[in-house]
Amino acid sequence: MRNSQNSQSCRYEVLQNNDGVVTLHLHGRLDAATAAQTIAGLKSCLHPPLPPALTVDLSKVSYLDDFGALVLVELKNLMRTQNGGLYITNANEHIREILSMLKFDTLTAPALLSRQRHPGMFVRLGEKVLAQAAGLGLIFSFIGAVCLAFIHVCLHPGALRKDDTFSSMEKVGVDALPVVALISFLLGLIMAFMSSVQLQQFGANIYVASLVSLAMVRELGPIMTAIIVAGRSGSAFAAEIGTMKISDEVDALFTMGFDPTRFLVIPKIVAAVITVPLLTLFSNLFAILGGLVVGVFMLDLTANAYMAQTLQTLTLFDVFWGFFKAAVFALLITGIGCLRGFQVRGGAADVGRATTSAVVSSIFFIILADALFAVILRYWK
Amino acid sequence: MNAKAIIQVRDLVARYGADIILDRISFDVYEGEIFAVLGGSGSGKSTLLKHLLGLLQPAAGEIIIDGDGISDCDENRLQQILRKIGVLYQSAALFGSMTVAENVALPILAYTDLPEEYVSHLVRMKLNLVHLGGYENYLPSEISGGMKKRAGLARAMALNPKILFFDEPSAGLDPVTSAELDNLMLHLNKSLGTTMVIVTHELESIFAVADRVIMLHNSTRGIIAEGDPKYLRDQSRNPFVKQFFNRLPGDMTAANRKDEL
Numbered sequence: 001m002r003n004s005q006n007s008q009s010c011r012y013e014v015l016q017n018n019d020g021v022v023t024l025h026l027h028g029r030l031d032a033a034t035a036a037q038t039i040a041g042l043k044s045c046l047h048p049p050l051p052p053a054l055t056v057d058l059s060k061v062s063y064l065d066d067f068g069a070l071v072l073v074e075l076k077n078l079m080r081t082q083n084g085g086l087y088i089t090n091a092n093e094h095i096r097e098i099l100s101m102l103k104f105d106t107l108t109a110p111a112l113l114s115r116q117r118h119p120g121m122f123v124r125l126g127e128k129v130l131a132q133a134a135g136l137g138l139i140f141s142f143i144g145a146v147c148l149a150f151i152h153v154c155l156h157p158g159a160l161r162k163d164d165t166f167s168s169m170e171k172v173g174v175d176a177l178p179v180v181a182l183i184s185f186l187l188g189l190i191m192a193f194m195s196s197v198q199l200q201q202f203g204a205n206i207y208v209a210s211l212v213s214l215a216m217v218r219e220l221g222p223i224m225t226a227i228i229v230a231g232r233s234g235s236a237f238a239a240e241i242g243t244m245k246i247s248d249e250v251d252a253l254f255t256m257g258f259d260p261t262r263f264l265v266i267p268k269i270v271a272a273v274i275t276v277p278l279l280t281l282f283s284n285l286f287a288i289l290g291g292l293v294v295g296v297f298m299l300d301l302t303a304n305a306y307m308a309q310t311l312q313t314l315t316l317f318d319v320f321w322g323f324f325k326a327a328v329f330a331l332l333i334t335g336i337g338c339l340r341g342f343q344v345r346g347g348a349a350d351v352g353r354a355t356t357s358a359v360v361s362s363i364f365f366i367i368l369a370d371a372l373f374a375v376i377l378r379y380w381k
Numbered sequence: 382m383n384a385k386a387i388i389q390v391r392d393l394v395a396r397y398g399a400d401i402i403l404d405r406i407s408f409d410v411y412e413g414e415i416f417a418v419l420g421g422s423g424s425g426k427s428t429l430l431k432h433l434l435g436l437l438q439p440a441a442g443e444i445i446i447d448g449d450g451i452s453d454c455d456e457n458r459l460q461q462i463l464r465k466i467g468v469l470y471q472s473a474a475l476f477g478s479m480t481v482a483e484n485v486a487l488p489i490l491a492y493t494d495l496p497e498e499y500v501s502h503l504v505r506m507k508l509n510l511v512h513l514g515g516y517e518n519y520l521p522s523e524i525s526g527g528m529k530k531r532a533g534l535a536r537a538m539a540l541n542p543k544i545l546f547f548d549e550p551s552a553g554l555d556p557v558t559s560a561e562l563d564n565l566m567l568h569l570n571k572s573l574g575t576t577m578v579i580v581t582h583e584l585e586s587i588f589a590v591a592d593r594v595i596m597l598h599n600s601t602r603g604i605i606a607e608g609d610p611k612y613l614r615d616q617s618r619n620p621f622v623k624q625f626f627n628r629l630p631g632d633m634t635a636a637n638r639k640d641e642l
Contacts, residue, residue, distance in 0.1 A: 031541065032493060032540060032541050035495065036493060036494050036495045036499075039499065065541050065573055066503060066506045066507060066510065066541070067503065067541065069506055070495075070499055070502055070503050070506070073502050073506070074499060074502070077502075094572065097572050098572050098573075101509070101510055101568065101572065102506040102509050102510055103506075103509040103514060104506075106514075107502065107505060107506065107509075345522070346477050346478075346520070346522045347476070347477020347478060347521070347522065348477060348478075349477060349478035350477070350478075
């Protein structure tokens with residue numbers, strides 16, 4: 001039997017002598033450029049029944065690297081499927097050295113890249129529960145650390161990092177004002193327009209003012225503001241602390257004797273708890289302005305009548321209840337954002353996950369807290 | 382030694398804005414040699430490396446890698462040329478979300494037509510080559526600094542590039558690990574014939590591995606010495622070269638004055 005093939009610059013011949021010994025002669029370069037073709041060619045030419053043993057003669061191979069060694073590995077695996085052996089002969093010293101560096105003799109065939117194991121349902125459930133339970137400890141210790149740091153700052157006001165607090169106030173509050181104002185204005189416009197369609201039928205145009213102001217001040221103002229702040233600042237907190245965590249900056253703070261919570265978290269909490277209610281105030285004002293525009297230009301109300309109705313509807317309690325809710329939302333957003341940052345382990349992908357999770361969990365807890373507030377208010381008043 | 386120049390740098394000028402970092406430097410790297418770029422901090426070593434890798438465009442001059450100029454070619458052509466080189470970054474730059482094996486397999490799966498089952502064998506051989514057999518399924522965050530470097534080296538060699546670049550290979554490694562890495566580099570250079578360009582200021586490594594060095598200095602914004610490191614250590618008359626190779630403290634005030642100029 002004689003079978004030969006030309007591939008780019010590696011050729012091979014399969015020879016069978018009279019004793020039934022099959023020898024494969026390889027010629028030329030066995031490297032990245034030729035390996036794939038050579039393997040495919042050899043596999044198509046060495047079809048079953050395979051000989052009991054295959055001798056590979058490397059005397060004419062001019063160059064062999066690990067891609068070339070792959071050809072030999074694949075041949076070895078092919079022979080092994082038939083319980084056959086592979087013998088390498090006439091390898092020069094250079095090739096022998098490469099094969100020994102690659103640990104050619106110990107290479108076996110388990111798949112490496114398949115990291116995905118498929119454990120049963122209960123195993124996965126158990127792993128999840130254990131992971132959550134382990135995470136719970138960190139959450140409680142974070143809450144405890146924040147409380148301790150807060151008490152410390154209350155007792156020693158000088159320990160608050162004022163510059164950081166002011167710069168956070170600027171980022172959380174001042175920088176968010178344009179987008180909060182625009183969205184609230186449009187929201188007021190939309191609410192007034194939608195409610196006027198219904199109220200006009202009863203000649204109750206003036207109640208548009210009541211509806212817009214009450215809905216905004218009690219519910220939507222704090223919620224909309226909190227959601228915008230969660231998207232802008234909650235994610236930024238998580239990304240900032242997460243990046244500091246993976247580049248050892250958090251550890252550096254600790255070893256320099258700073259409490260990371262007091263250093264990083266408290267200024268952000270103080271800043272957010274002060275600025276988010278203020279943002280809510282602006283949100284309320286701009287929404288009422290949006291309602292006013294619809295009232296004056298579409299419903300033939302006078303600006304005076306609209307504002308008088310608004311003032312008559314709102315109580316001071318409503319306004320401050322809204323601010324209180326906004327302050328609680330601010331605490332949730334900052335706490336969750338910073339916690340997600342501290343939970344980062346590993347690399348860049350984890351920072352991305354923490355950022356996403358900061359926003360999603362913040363929004364969830366904002367809505368949950370709002371629902372609780374509604375229930376509390378129902379039984380309180 | 383084969384005298385074919387695989388990297389040719391001609392009158393390279395590098396600058397950030399108005400600051401000229403390297404002023405008309407020229408040198409050759411020959412095929413199969415281990416070449417080191419030396420210099421103190423701020424001498425432009427990293428800038429030079431970024432230019433050689435096509436990450437920065439030269440302000441003037443030419444860089445020719447294996448016969449192709451990289452300074453004025455289009456994106457596709459540059460990608461072709463970059464396929465011939467591998468880089469081991471200072472922090473190894475392994476992708477944290479992938480295992481060691483996946484990191485090494487990434488370029489092989491992307492740029493060769495080998496089916497996935499062959500690639501896993503190839504990856505195991507690559508890892509054996511850097512003595513990391515058995516660590517295939519570890520994440521980069523789970524292995525030590527020296528192992529990360531070696532995994533980074535396996536990834537840099539994934540496509541058996543003609544040229545390997547090393548950015549501060551011994552930075553952050555203990556002397557034993559660092560010496561092992563030097564040995565590994567020598568071994569790979571000898572058995573695979575890979576040309577190596579090392580950017581470093583680690584004296585031990587330089588004497589252990591480098592065939593030839595150039596030394597950059599910020600006083601001239603250029604090359605102040607070129608040649609065999611052992612010869613330079615013993616024979617050079619340049620005071621800075623002497624200081625560098627013999628680890629003598631520099632006159633900080635003089636050095637700072639030069640910086641300001």
